Amino acid sequence: MTETRPPLPASLDDVDGWFPKVDQRLFTWFLERQERLGQPGDLVELGSYLGKSAILMGRHLHDGETFTVCDLFDSQAPDASNQAEMDGSYSTLTRAAFEANYHAFHDGLPEIVQAPTSAILDHVRPESCRFVHVDASHLYEHVRGDIQAAHVMLPAEGVVACDDYRSEHTPGVSAAVWEAVAVEGLHAVCVTPQKFYGTWGDVKEVQDELLEWLGDQDDLWHEVQQVAGRRLLRVKGRPAPKAPKKDRVRELKERLARAEDQRSRAQHELDSVRNSVSFRVGRAATALPRAMRRRHPH
Numbered sequence: 001m002t003e004t005r006p007p008l009p010a011s012l013d014d015v016d017g018w019f020p021k022v023d024q025r026l027f028t029w030f031l032e033r034q035e036r037l038g039q040p041g042d043l044v045e046l047g048s049y050l051g052k053s054a055i056l057m058g059r060h061l062h063d064g065e066t067f068t069v070c071d072l073f074d075s076q077a078p079d080a081s082n083q084a085e086m087d088g089s090y091s092t093l094t095r096a097a098f099e100a101n102y103h104a105f106h107d108g109l110p111e112i113v114q115a116p117t118s119a120i121l122d123h124v125r126p127e128s129c130r131f132v133h134v135d136a137s138h139l140y141e142h143v144r145g146d147i148q149a150a151h152v153m154l155p156a157e158g159v160v161a162c163d164d165y166r167s168e169h170t171p172g173v174s175a176a177v178w179e180a181v182a183v184e185g186l187h188a189v190c191v192t193p194q195k196f197y198g199t200w201g202d203v204k205e206v207q208d209e210l211l212e213w214l215g216d217q218d219d220l221w222h223e224v225q226q227v228a229g230r231r232l233l234r235v236k237g238r239p240a241p242k243a244p245k246k247d248r249v250r251e252l253k254e255r256l257a258r259a260e261d262q263r264s265r266a267q268h269e270l271d272s273v274r275n276s277v278s279f280r281v282g283r284a285a286t287a288l289p290r291a292m293r294r295r296h297p298h
């Protein structure tokens with residue numbers, strides 16, 4: 001039997017995963033800001049799935065920098081609760097599928113650590129990174145370890161992004177993220193509906209620059225809140241603006257025309273079915289008396 005492979009993705013939208021547009025914009029902003037400020041460093045992603053966020057991160061890799069992704073892919077999880085997560089959400093995931101997707105956008109692959117994220121510090125040196133994406137297990141103990149590892153891998157000006165910090169089904173992530181803020185000196189830069197962005201370095205400067213940029217982005221909404229006396233930016237996407245009334249009328253007319261076209265095609269099919277049925281019934285009606293006459297001649 002020949003194996004059927006899914007078609008290769010042509011754009012990030014074609015890659016399955018969990019990476020909303022607002023976070024794509026923010027990853028790009030944080031990574032480009034570091035490039036602008038001349039802050040080189042390696043990139044790390046803990047939890048890559050089919051590569052949606054890794055593909056974008058890989059676009060910002062410069063000569064001399066390393067991008068390391070760490071994921072279990074099709075290996076066993078280190079404990080039963082983690083295995084239950086894997087079976088529930090990522091049961092069809094394979095490393096080959098990640099690699100094929102990544103290759104569709106980049107010539108080379110990142111460094112791949114196919115292992116529990118608890119092994120990451122065996123592969124990445126302390127303070128060698130500029131950006132770490134924490135998006136692997138959602139269990140408190142694991143996420144806590146992943147954030148601690150991010151703290152080790154990042155120098156002060158580095159940025160950590162944590163996924164699912166507020167989802168109803170991931171209270172362990174919330175606990176680990178806010179614990180790092182409350183006790184481990186992590187400063188919250190901003191939050192989106194899905195991700196938390198923080199730094200162990202100077203938060204004021206990065207927030208000021210982010211606010212300035214956000215002011216010019218028509219597709220992004222933001223507000224500033226004070227949380228426990230510290231500034232926190234909330235950012236989310238704005239719904240796409242509605243088309244002007246004239247365009248809407250034209251769109252409605254086109255939809256109406258398409259619906260009318262479908263209706264008339266359906267009517268045509270119905271008529272031809274009716275005609276063929278009545279033709280057959282007619283034929284049967286003439287054939288039956290003849291057959292009866294043949295069987296019972298008077």
Ligand SMILES: C[S@@+](CC[C@H](N)C(=O)[O-])C[C@H]1O[C@@H](n2cnc3c(N)ncnc32)[C@H](O)[C@@H]1O
Nearest residue numbers: 017018047048049052053071072116117136137
């Ligand atoms: C939410 S997905 C990652 C989504 C991805 N970043 C994206 O943009 O679509 C979580 C990934 O973490 C991996 N994972 C779960 N537990 C892990 C663990 N303990 N160590 C390493 N990877 C793990 C899963 O295999 C899965 O691919």
